Amino acid sequence: xxxxxxxxxxxxxxxxxxxxxxxxxxxxxxxxxxxxxxxxxxxxxxxxxxxxxxxxxxxxxxxxxxxxxxxxxxxxxxxxxxxxxxxxxxxxxxxxxxxxxxxxxxxxxxxxxxxxxxxxxxxxxxxxxxxxxxxxxxxxxxxxxxxxxxxxxxxxxxxxxxxxxxxxxxxxxxxxxxxxxxxxxxxxxxxxxxxxxxxxxxxxxxxxxxxxxxxxxxxxxxxxxxxxxxxxxxxxxxxxxxxxxxxxxxxxxxxxxxxxxxxxxxxxxxxxxxxxxxxxxxxxxxxxxxxxxxxxxxxxxxxxxxxxxxxxxxxxxxxxxxx
Amino acid sequence: xxxxxxxxxxxxxxxxxxxxxxxxxxxxxxxxxxxxxxxxxxxxxxxxxxxxxxxxxxxxxxxxxxxxxxxxxxxxxxxxxxxxxxxxxxxxxxxxxxxxxxxxxxxxxxxxxxxxxxxxxxxxxxxxxxxxxxxxxxxxxxxxxxxxxxxxxxxxxxxxxxxxxxxxxxxxxxxxxxxxxxxxxxxxxxxxxxxxxxxxxxxxxxxxxxxxxxxxxxxxxxxxxxxxxxxxxxxxxxxxxxxxxxxxxxxxxxxxxxxxxxxxxxxxxxxxxxxxxxxxxxxxxxxxxxx
Numbered sequence: 001x002x003x004x005x006x007x008x009x010x011x012x013x014x015x016x017x018x019x020x021x022x023x024x025x026x027x028x029x030x031x032x033x034x035x036x037x038x039x040x041x042x043x044x045x046x047x048x049x050x051x052x053x054x055x056x057x058x059x060x061x062x063x064x065x066x067x068x069x070x071x072x073x074x075x076x077x078x079x080x081x082x083x084x085x086x087x088x089x090x091x092x093x094x095x096x097x098x099x100x101x102x103x104x105x106x107x108x109x110x111x112x113x114x115x116x117x118x119x120x121x122x123x124x125x126x127x128x129x130x131x132x133x134x135x136x137x138x139x140x141x142x143x144x145x146x147x148x149x150x151x152x153x154x155x156x157x158x159x160x161x162x163x164x165x166x167x168x169x170x171x172x173x174x175x176x177x178x179x180x181x182x183x184x185x186x187x188x189x190x191x192x193x194x195x196x197x198x199x200x201x202x203x204x205x206x207x208x209x210x211x212x213x214x215x216x217x218x219x220x221x222x223x224x225x226x227x228x229x230x231x232x233x234x235x236x237x238x239x240x241x242x243x244x245x246x247x248x249x250x251x252x253x254x255x256x257x258x259x260x261x262x263x264x265x266x267x268x269x270x271x272x273x274x275x276x277x278x279x280x281x282x283x284x285x286x287x288x289x290x291x292x293x294x295x296x297x298x299x300x301x302x303x304x305x306x307x308x309x310x311x312x313x314x315x316x317x318x319x320x321x322x323x
Numbered sequence: 324x325x326x327x328x329x330x331x332x333x334x335x336x337x338x339x340x341x342x343x344x345x346x347x348x349x350x351x352x353x354x355x356x357x358x359x360x361x362x363x364x365x366x367x368x369x370x371x372x373x374x375x376x377x378x379x380x381x382x383x384x385x386x387x388x389x390x391x392x393x394x395x396x397x398x399x400x401x402x403x404x405x406x407x408x409x410x411x412x413x414x415x416x417x418x419x420x421x422x423x424x425x426x427x428x429x430x431x432x433x434x435x436x437x438x439x440x441x442x443x444x445x446x447x448x449x450x451x452x453x454x455x456x457x458x459x460x461x462x463x464x465x466x467x468x469x470x471x472x473x474x475x476x477x478x479x480x481x482x483x484x485x486x487x488x489x490x491x492x493x494x495x496x497x498x499x500x501x502x503x504x505x506x507x508x509x510x511x512x513x514x515x516x517x518x519x520x521x522x523x524x525x526x527x528x529x530x531x532x533x534x535x536x537x538x539x540x541x542x543x544x545x546x547x548x549x550x551x552x553x554x555x556x557x558x559x560x561x562x563x564x565x566x567x568x569x570x571x572x573x574x575x576x577x578x579x580x581x582x583x584x585x586x587x588x589x590x591x592x593x594x595x596x597x598x599x600x601x602x603x604x605x606x607x608x609x610x611x612x613x614x
Contacts (some may be wrong), residue, residue, distance in 0.1 A: 122335070131347070197350070
């Protein structure tokens, strides 16, 4: 920041004064960069209004907010809502559901694109490879509503194709979306379906960056294809795997509600309700603004701590980080 | 890399090919089934005789879909949000990303922090909802345009791209007396078509596919986009109830109508996507190399 004025000032031939007041410097910088300031101004205003004003709005988590009084004038209640949340039966259930969905997501969703990329990398015929890639990225572009809609329709107990098939096989029909045992499977499998192909792009890039000479050397040493995979390919993409793993671990306490609220219903809340869907239901549908904001804030704080921790870990271990 | 000649190598190749064919089937089957159901003979569809390819042929379901005025309204709204929203997104994103790519810009540090911090922490759903109400954006089209106007991730992508443009170009334009806005407009933008294409695609797909903002901010049916209409039809099983259909025909056709609506809503994206695939891949790649 302090050094930024030096180059252009000296280039203009003006002798640099030994010490400038901060105000003086600000004035000079502003007049030099005024058009850049003009360019960013709308975006900066946008961020302040739509991201930082809601951060101020978080105050309502410690108040008994009523829309007529506004955030500032509503009475303070301290930690009442947070305490109420942790006293309720929901806190444990919601946190457990978030963690379990993320754990299963990690177990199935994380390896899928890696394995897919490794297999794809073994294909020599380029046309076939490109066809597989194009087809596998496609589900990423299908909206969450259509994915949920297809899931619901396919699994419909009366005329959904899955149950028709079960029927034809002489098996009992299953009302998948009302059964507690099935929710996580459905959620995770549709997630993997939608994302494994697209997520493989980064791994494919890492694979393409491996020096071909390494393979050649391994072959000369008599390494089989499997050994090459083990000793050349995997070490080559290990940094990418570690970074993406750490980033995902940083999101362990967050699950988006967009698909959840389309697929869940009261009979599966026990396993399907997560913090974000609860906040939506209690806050926006139920109108308990302060309580919902408090739960959301608690979650956001944990997420913040997790992301910062794992980003720090990522920087320590791989010299790469989000910031 | 050469073809495997050993039996074990050939077996491995065969297994990999088989797995990849299976992947293709997994990815394509749901949509193919939906499509086949939507154009099959209504009786065959109702009797569940369709497994992969269409049985018989009928556009009955599509006729019923397009007879429904709600679909047209929703489709028009989605186009409106996609076009206007994307234009606004891209304008806001590049005017923010370009100054942040200039190393000499004296506010580069503070503004980058201001922007990136919102990735880590946000006020959340409820305070944002209250804000939208207070600003009078509730139940207006602007709610869907202005909220989420800038994706931080896309700012980072665009900034990375801009920072690859040689400084000397900017310097020489400066010597010619051009100011920064002029430089941005006449020097930088013409060089930035690839990144603008990437941004347009990502934002446009985002608008086309999003439903949640509309769900919470747009109770007015005349303003709702296609995806929200799909929620009603596919998830809540309403929306078709009030359409003008004789009842016996309705029970027969409702499943097919659902499938036809899925096709109508998804086809535009699936149709253009293979042609634009390289831009999407490019976007992911630029995003991966942090600037």
